[in-house]
Amino acid sequence: MKNVLIVEAIVDTGKTMKALLKHVETVRPKMVKVAGLLVKRVENAVGSLPDYVGFEIPNRFVVGYALDYNEYFRDLNHICVISESGKMKYKI
Structure with missing residues (x-):
């Protein structure tokens, strides 16, 4: 075991x-x-x-520190909330 x-x-x-x-x-x-x-x-x-x-x-969408939004922001050295305008700007 x-x-x-x-x-x-x-x-x-x-x-x-x-x-x-x-x-x-x-x-x-x-x-x-x-x-x-x-x-x-x-x-x-x-x-x-x-x-x-x-x-x-x-309960928000977070990015950074290997967490991405459509392949963006994963290289940030911190974790943060992406705004609705940010989601619109980087949507695919």
């Missing part, structure tokens, strides 16, 4: 994580823990929340 650590960049509702955890449990690991760099404050979150949280953020 092995220990499993799942690391996720952004956790929204937790639904994807809930499905992944269900799948991981089928291989009967010794322990499963989840770490989320960013966890959005989402109303009615129905999934699994991480055991370890880097930062809790508002």
Whole structure:
């Protein structure tokens, strides 16, 4: 049996994580823990929340630090919210 650590960049509702955890449990690991760099404050979150949280953020679209919008902004050295006008400017 092995220990499993799942690391996720952004956790929204937790639904994807809930499905992944269900799948991981089928291989009967010794322990499963989840770490989320960013966890959005989402109303009615129905999934699994991480055991370890880097930062809790508002439910907004964020970019930077490898997170992109249509291939833009991933090279920023910080994480920030992209405005609606920014989304319009860089939409494809």
